[in-house]
Amino acid sequence: MDAGVRRVMGLISEMNVRYVVPVYQRPYSWGEEQCLQLWDDILACGRSREQTHFTGSIVTMQDGTASPQGVAALAVIDGQQRITTIALLLVALARYADAHGKERLPFSRQEILMSGYLTNPFRSGDDHYKLTLSKGDRATFRAVIDQLEDPSRPAPEGPSRILDNLALFERRLDALANVATVWEGLRRLEVVSVTMAQGRDNAQLIFESMNSTGKDLSAADLIRNFVLMKYPLDRQAQAYQTYWRPLEDVLAPLGDEGAFDDFIRCFFQMAYAPERLGNADLYQVFKRYVSANAYDVNDRMGFLCLRLKDFAGYYVDAVRGGLSGADDADPVARRTSFHLAGIARLGGAAARPLVLELFRSCRRRECTREQLANMLGVLESYLLRRAVCDCEGSAQEHFLRHLVAKLAAVRSAGEKYYESYVALFLVEEGTPRRFPTDDEFRRALVTRDCFGFAQAPFVLARLNARLAAGSAAGASTADAASGSAADAAGEDATVARAAAGVPGSAADASALPEGWGVEHVMPVGALSDPAWAQALGPDARLAFERGVNALGNLAPSAYPYDLQDGTLAQKQGRLARDGEGRAMDVPLCRDVLAAQAWGPAQIEARSRTLASVALGAWPLPHVDAAALEAFRPSRRAAQVKTVTWQDLVDAGVVQMDDVLVSASPMYPGRATVTSTGRIMLATGETFDEPTAAYERFLGSVGAHETGLNGWTHWRLGEGGPLLDQLR
Known part of the structure; x- marks a missing residue:
């Protein structure tokens, strides 16, 4: 120099x-x-x-x-x-x-x-x-x-x-x-x-x-430089075009200069859950990740870029709320996009590491595509119910971070992924991290101020799509509330009707149509209008305060500000027409249009009906008792295995020259036990515990997988027991 x-x-x-x-x-x-x-x-x-x-x-x-x-x-x-x-x-x-x-x-x-x-x-x-x-x-x-x-x-x-x-x-x-x-x-x-x-x-x-x-x-600048500096000068342009540019192209639809920094933080929050990471940490964490997974040797940096590109695609889907390039004729893809849209509206950045983890599990075939869609539906229900019930936000963020880490442990232990995922939500019952029950959710929907609720347009759009699905199955609003016909129509019908552009709902049923808003049926100025005041009954002020912002008094409208203090007939006329004045059928407004009068009784009845519809739209998941019991805190504590690799060596369970065989049919390979009890790979590298050895083995064969538990991926001899079974 x-x-x-x-x-x-x-x-x-x-x-x-x-x-x-x-x-x-x-x-x-x-x-x-x-x-x-x-x-x-x-x-x-x-x-x-x-x-x-x-x-x-x-x-x-x-x-x-x-x-x-x-x-x-x-x-x-x-x-x-x-x-x-x-x-x-x-x-x-x-x-x-x-x-x-x-x-x-x-x-x-x-x-x-x-x-x-x-x-x-x-x-x-x-x-x-x-x-x-x-x-x-x-x-x-x-x-x-x-x-x-x-x-x-x-x-x-x-x-x-x-x-x-x-x-x-x-x-x-x-x-x-x-x-x-x-x-x-x-x-x-x-x-x-x-x-x-x-x-x-x-x-x-x-x-x-x-x-x-x-x-x-930025972190993007530093990381890009780090990756491409690993190549000689005469190969850097090719490496950029082959490996790094495709990663940038995947993130390009977000149209944000900070998109890479946001993505890589999300990726590492998944990979190193439950750690908290700020932008200032990202470059050092990236270097740690590269070293731990041996991406900096044997010209493997390209494999890392390809891996990041895949996860960047999942991240873009999570941010934009829908699967990129999905086949509209595929009902599973439609359901996945449907729930991604809801999660994007409700969970924001805090939910994205978990979404990436769920996509990773599907990619590894630990769950099916159908189960992935269902798990996203569970997450959407969790987020919406907690938002409606005004549950503590910090507890939710804490739970989501730790849930990613717990799912990694589920993977390492070889337990059923989908059942474990649902159980991990449900065992939080009675804690600040709880999944609100049907009773708590119903009560909140009926009693809370829904007009001031930030997610009111989303809730109304989804309820409208749910009712439209029930209509397609020949169900009335009452049937939809009871669950009989709407459940028979199923979630797929809700998604399909939404995707087809049900009148009065957004194409993805996650927002009201552009230009629409939330209308009060009984107006906010009801106390000043003799006819509306009479409809409120003898204790008009109390009835007004209880009902004006209730769920049952709200409706989607193309004219949310034109008739704020109109009569019931005027309101009904507007609710029956789109923004161009054409007649249209909005399922959520049918009961309002059919009403002869509108007062406290009608508002309460409609609130309860719509709350019942919401229970079907955002259901409480179920899992069998055995799966749930396995994740009770006391049971999990008893299941923790404390036997180490050195304990197996000291006890003579594994001995010098024993052969460890990869249990993965995708990545066959072997390692041997040295005279000092270390695990030696074919490369000559030695390790003092199974997971580090298996991570490095995967790197040596060009695998993209990381985070796998060596105890559940090494067998003692060909066809022998997993190391985890020896503990």
């Missing part, structure tokens, strides 16, 4: 050298604030002719080779924002000189072009350009240079930081009395230049040390 203080102009004008920003670096991102800070530094330096100015560092990596034209490419590890901005200022100076040819300037367009600041004048192709940027910036920057060399070429257009900052410098130069000051300041600008040799210097460690504050780079 060579390091020293250099003048910037001398550094970038070296002959037969070009600077390449690697694909893993983020795009050019300096804004006006950073550009003006550099501008001020250059002016201060130019006005003080006896001083130089230090402006940071430029770190490059070379591989010791040159192109056929004799040009060496140096990868810019740190300092690309600075060097790009200086290049833009040089372009602005060249344009200024060209436009002000009569002024006596210490520089010219020709000098800037021919002195190697922006180009290698006598080289062609990539070697011609002194600076090659990454990704979308490359074409724009090269077009700027091409147009500077040949003004007849069209100027680049479109939104770009490159063009914005170039225009900023041109405006500043035009407003400056003495432009020579800028040229003089540039000539006196200094940096620490660090040049490393590939294979000899650790670029990643140097990169981290120069970005240790974490203020400039």
